[in-house]
Amino acid sequence: LLNVHARLSADTTHVPLFSYLLLSALTILLAKLNLSLINTYLFSLRARKLGCSPPPAYPHKDPLLGLDAFTEALHALKSHTLLDLYLRRFQQCGPTYYSLALGTSTLMTQDVDNIKTILGPRMDDWPIDGPRLFAALPVLGPNSIFTSNGETWRVARAMLRPSFSRGAGGDGADLACFRKHVDRLLTAIRATDGAAFDIQAALLDMTMDVSTDFLLGRSTDLQLTPSPEARQFVADFEYASRESAWMARLGPVLCNLPHPRLRRAVERVRGYIRRYVARAREAAAQEGESKVGMMGGDAGKKENFLDELIRDEAPEDYVTDQVLSILLAGRDTTASAMSAVFYFLARAPEVVEKLRREVREVQEDEASREQLKQMKYLNNVIREALRLFSPVPTNSRTSKRETVLPRGGGPDGRQPILVPKGTPVRWSTHAMHRDKAIYGPDADEFRPERWEGDLRAGWEYIPFSGGPRICLGQQFALIQIAYTVFKFFREFRDIEARDSGPLLVRTNLTASFPNGCLVSVRHE
Numbered sequence: 001l002l003n004v005h006a007r008l009s010a011d012t013t014h015v016p017l018f019s020y021l022l023l024s025a026l027t028i029l030l031a032k033l034n035l036s037l038i039n040t041y042l043f044s045l046r047a048r049k050l051g052c053s054p055p056p057a058y059p060h061k062d063p064l065l066g067l068d069a070f071t072e073a074l075h076a077l078k079s080h081t082l083l084d085l086y087l088r089r090f091q092q093c094g095p096t097y098y099s100l101a102l103g104t105s106t107l108m109t110q111d112v113d114n115i116k117t118i119l120g121p122r123m124d125d126w127p128i129d130g131p132r133l134f135a136a137l138p139v140l141g142p143n144s145i146f147t148s149n150g151e152t153w154r155v156a157r158a159m160l161r162p163s164f165s166r167g168a169g170g171d172g173a174d175l176a177c178f179r180k181h182v183d184r185l186l187t188a189i190r191a192t193d194g195a196a197f198d199i200q201a202a203l204l205d206m207t208m209d210v211s212t213d214f215l216l217g218r219s220t221d222l223q224l225t226p227s228p229e230a231r232q233f234v235a236d237f238e239y240a241s242r243e244s245a246w247m248a249r250l251g252p253v254l255c256n257l258p259h260p261r262l263r264r265a266v267e268r269v270r271g272y273i274r275r276y277v278a279r280a281r282e283a284a285a286q287e288g289e290s291k292v293g294m295m296g297g298d299a300g301k302k303e304n305f306l307d308e309l310i311r312d313e314a315p316e317d318y319v320t321d322q323v324l325s326i327l328l329a330g331r332d333t334t335a336s337a338m339s340a341v342f343y344f345l346a347r348a349p350e351v352v353e354k355l356r357r358e359v360r361e362v363q364e365d366e367a368s369r370e371q372l373k374q375m376k377y378l379n380n381v382i383r384e385a386l387r388l389f390s391p392v393p394t395n396s397r398t399s400k401r402e403t404v405l406p407r408g409g410g411p412d413g414r415q416p417i418l419v420p421k422g423t424p425v426r427w428s429t430h431a432m433h434r435d436k437a438i439y440g441p442d443a444d445e446f447r448p449e450r451w452e453g454d455l456r457a458g459w460e461y462i463p464f465s466g467g468p469r470i471c472l473g474q475q476f477a478l479i480q481i482a483y484t485v486f487k488f489f490r491e492f493r494d495i496e497a498r499d500s501g502p503l504l505v506r507t508n509l510t511a512s513f514p515n516g517c518l519v520s521v522r523h524e
């Protein structure tokens, strides 16, 4: 064909234009096919040399584009059962397999050794890319801790880390700040007077108030009467997170389509934070080191997170990126974790009974950070809820270069695999956390006692991820959750589920209950 093409190209005057174009197209197609066959062959040679074998592939009905698996996943996403679908597919194909979605091959894995490699020693081979990046970029920009990789990420992490090391326990948690907002939550719950209410909605308000108080020194006060400005900010923030997560699903090209409403919401959100950054900077310049009482800030007489960040002299936009990252990373996740705790407790009266006994052993109505950390059963309840309902239920990375993962190849799935450059890898924390080989035959049940024995779950249990990019706010979140649950059971006797049906999980950037979490409470 190449010869024919060369001859025809030499004298095009005798050939009709259509035939000429057709032949040219065919030539290019064949050349590409040849190249891809050669590349596949060379790839398999390299794999063999490294002792790697290919992992199994999902048995697609449409092996070209994978439309079958894609539409099934889309339906599961809409019916809030995507995590169960992933679980079934792992059971069907094994812990590591390739799956196609719209022609893109994704490596799915729940193998701990692979995940440890991706998040740990080989993390530079596995940057954050794909939907998570497309979703967060329009809101956070390219320099934030949440959207950056390599050196840019290291700089952001080094800048933010010290602010999380504040507090007596070195966990950044500020009990005075939690106390104020948890008190408001309990007042609202008291007012329900035994009637059913959505505790997830109440907790989302509380975590937004806590996060803004902690970060900016000024709470949005959603639990009281928010200012019109704060109300608009929260509406824009929620719209922007939801909409950009949805746009991200359209892929790298379509997600950049013009979206004026989203753009305006993002501008307003960033403008809101930037005003705080600018004012904090002004105040710092005027008052030197201490800016106590800045903007009527209501986080007490302490420096807030922002005060610490602006010491670094970083540009205002850069600080805005980081503050927004933390808001995005910490608000919905913590609300979803706490909702999960109450969801499971509302269905386990015997656990509530035991938990109440532990909470009542404390003499006062307040608990210190140390007391909270020492309450074994309370911490096991939280651990167990995060196992069954992980706020970040799936995660992904994309290979930056051709690289080896330790497991998934060969008939028994135990041999290493060679992964081509540009391959997305997705894992399901949800599936890992329900692995019967680790958690036993009752892995699907809520049983905090399982953590009392000799259960050793290291990388098998990663609600906060692992390795150098492990969640920065882990301790902050755990203390906040423990404190809220402690205060709740100092006051209320029971919590009862007021909705039935299977556990559905909405999977956006974080997991949540699609229909809220309806409960009612009884006083002591």
Ligand code: HEM
Binding pocket: 145, 146, 157, 325, 326, 329, 330, 331, 333, 334, 337, 390, 391, 392, 395, 396, 462, 463, 464, 465, 468, 469, 470, 471, 472, 473, 474, 476, 477, 478
């Ligand atoms: C129960 C609540 C939370 C859960 C389950 C959770 C989970 C996670 C997970 C899984 C990651 C890793 C994401 C990835 O690498 O792709 C992460 C990262 C992060 N989280 Fe959390 N998180 C929680 C609360 C918080 C809070 C309260 C804050 C801040 C106040 C926070 C700040 C961050 C930050 C800044 C990162 C990025 C770290 C980096 O890339 O270096 N998180 N979180």
